Amino acid sequence: MNFDFDRPIDRLHSDSQKWQKYTGRDVLPLWVADMDFAAPPAVIEALRARIEHGVIGYAKPLPSLIAATVDYCARRYGWQVDPAWIVWLPGLVTGLNVAAALGEPGDEILCATPVYPPFMSAPTNQHRKAVPVPMVLRNGRWELDFAALARAVTPRTRQFFLCSPHNPVGRAFSRAELEQVVAFCERHNLLLVSDEIHCDLVLDDVAHVPAATLSPATAARSITLMAPSKTYNIPGLGCSFAIVPDPRLRAAFSRAAQGIVPDVNVLGLVAGEAAMRHGEPWRQQLLAYLRGNRDLLEQTIARGELPGIAMTHVEATYLAWLNIEGLQLANAHAFFEQHGLGFSDGAPFGAAKDTHVRLNFGCTRATLTEALARLKRALAAR
Numbered sequence: 001m002n003f004d005f006d007r008p009i010d011r012l013h014s015d016s017q018k019w020q021k022y023t024g025r026d027v028l029p030l031w032v033a034d035m036d037f038a039a040p041p042a043v044i045e046a047l048r049a050r051i052e053h054g055v056i057g058y059a060k061p062l063p064s065l066i067a068a069t070v071d072y073c074a075r076r077y078g079w080q081v082d083p084a085w086i087v088w089l090p091g092l093v094t095g096l097n098v099a100a101a102l103g104e105p106g107d108e109i110l111c112a113t114p115v116y117p118p119f120m121s122a123p124t125n126q127h128r129k130a131v132p133v134p135m136v137l138r139n140g141r142w143e144l145d146f147a148a149l150a151r152a153v154t155p156r157t158r159q160f161f162l163c164s165p166h167n168p169v170g171r172a173f174s175r176a177e178l179e180q181v182v183a184f185c186e187r188h189n190l191l192l193v194s195d196e197i198h199c200d201l202v203l204d205d206v207a208h209v210p211a212a213t214l215s216p217a218t219a220a221r222s223i224t225l226m227a228p229s230k231t232y233n234i235p236g237l238g239c240s241f242a243i244v245p246d247p248r249l250r251a252a253f254s255r256a257a258q259g260i261v262p263d264v265n266v267l268g269l270v271a272g273e274a275a276m277r278h279g280e281p282w283r284q285q286l287l288a289y290l291r292g293n294r295d296l297l298e299q300t301i302a303r304g305e306l307p308g309i310a311m312t313h314v315e316a317t318y319l320a321w322l323n324i325e326g327l328q329l330a331n332a333h334a335f336f337e338q339h340g341l342g343f344s345d346g347a348p349f350g351a352a353k354d355t356h357v358r359l360n361f362g363c364t365r366a367t368l369t370e371a372l373a374r375l376k377r378a379l380a381a382r
């Protein structure tokens, strides 16, 4: 079966956060991380059948969903997950906040920047201190700076928030890099909270390695946050989970969530199961399409058609982290909006002002092509 990722779908008149931001303005929304594609047909079918049932009560995951999740982890990552390790969550940002709430006020939580903003806001929300440690660019590749991370450790440091694959720099960390992460956490006795929401969106030919699988000791100090939501484009349904192998840690995590975090809704559960059971052919074609978009963007920049803009190779995710320092703009985000381009501003990710924007290429080729044309015109008009 062929899936049509070129089909334009009007989201402007739907309940889309991404598109509504620019209602009444000719701005292409290339910001918040959802894609402009319909979810896999198998997911739509399962949702339709669930709606037909008619009763939308309080939800509880079925054994078939739990089995689908365990099978998925075994098939995709060779990870034998005990069903008891799974804690269902209505979102991964929720998971980051619950993890941050472990420990004591004033505890310090490390993360590697630039990074998805909730990595820094979740600790603050929970009266913990977020400690951002800049990544480094080595030979055109973003890497974790282990020396800087070690220098940032204090007696109050308790956790490391890893983003793997990394949003926004698009790295799919190698096993060797993850082994360094794990060794770092062991050396400093840190809880490893690994947000792996983008792990089924690896565009290059490398397998995703969940950090928790590196050793039993790592599993015991880890909370892995996963979801079918990004990959199968169902983030609006909020079906996510934490995998917490250690029973004491899991009990603490569940306690921190109690009374605050709602259950996953019935439609999220149904969609999540259908995606994990039947989504693979769709995912393979999605990856091919996203690779095409990534290559179009990377080649346009490599050909020098966007002077002043640089990027590194996107190994995973549908997000490109554009370095715009060369443009020397005073208010970059507004400048791009004026030229019809709605990027994510880099500053909330921890970048210096007006140095970076994030471009979401989870859109039709036609939208990306139009965005690149607008970008060229914008640069020429400066």
Ligand SMILES: Cc1ncc(COP(=O)(O)O)c(C=O)c1O
Pocket (backbone or CB within 6 Å): 033, 090, 091, 092, 093, 094, 116, 163, 167, 195, 197, 198, 227, 229, 235, 238, 240
């Ligand atoms: C790394 C990362 N974690 C979490 C999320 C959001 O997860 P959720 O919508 O499940 O809260 C995103 C969305 O862009 C993300 O990139």
